[in-house]
Amino acid sequence: MTAVLFDFSGTLFRIESTESWLRAALDGAGLKLAPLELTRTAEALRRAGALPGGAPPLRVPEELAEVWEVRDESSTLHRAAYTGLSRQVPLPHGLHDALYERHMSPSAWSPYADAAEVLSALRGRGIAVGVVSNIGWDLRPVFRAHGLDRYVDTYVLSYEHGIRKPDPRLFGLACAALGVEPGRTLMVGDDRRADGGAAALGCGVHFVDHLPVTERPAGLWPVLDLIP
Known part of the structure; x- marks a missing residue:
């Protein structure tokens, strides 16, 4: 060879754990969740497969199926696929984009x-x-x-x-x-x-x-x- x-x-x-990922995005946005809510929200995001490099989605929503299949072919498709998955979980306004930005950080x-x-x-x-x-x-x-x-x-x-x-x-x-x-x-x-x-x-x-x-x-x- x-x-x-x-x-x-x-x-x-x-990649970091889903809970660490969520906590970092919240901190960056100056937001807080109660400990139990943080744990529950992180688990919902994990099940949704919203963290790139993390667990795959348990189910890809029908409206995201097409973009999910080709998500790695462009930066636009990749962002759309993963923010689309995170939006299956109720989060404070703007946090879906903050989560996506966080996963690209070297510290993640x-x-x-x-x-x-x-x-x-x-x-x-x-x-x-x-x-x-x-x-x-x-x-x-x-x-x-x-x-x-x-x-x-x-x-x-x-x-x-x-x-x-x-x-x-x-x-x-x-x-x-x-x-x-x-x-x-x-x-x-x-x-x-x-x-x-x-x-x-x-x-x-x-x-x-x-x-x-x-x-x-x-x-x-x-x-x-x-x-x-």
């Missing part, structure tokens, strides 16, 4: 405990690294804020190309940007359908578990065993 492609959410980074994301060490080890071996993500916003500031940008050679983000995983073309763009052959490239992700699309291009594929940061201290280390 000469290159490794990584997914973002659930692979290298994990935490790298997995072994992410820096594994990326550093790959750099030390001369392995090219790319990030391939289905997303509707620019995640580069998250990597910079957490000190991981120095290990990444290219970012291929669905909304910038109007293509989403598992479409092999998105992985092909990453390989082309790195100047590597798909057959000598490993894709690492947590979604068997989306990230597994790299196999159609000839890439190797390795899956990690989408777990909270505290429950997956060394999930990325096996990647190094797959790189000679």
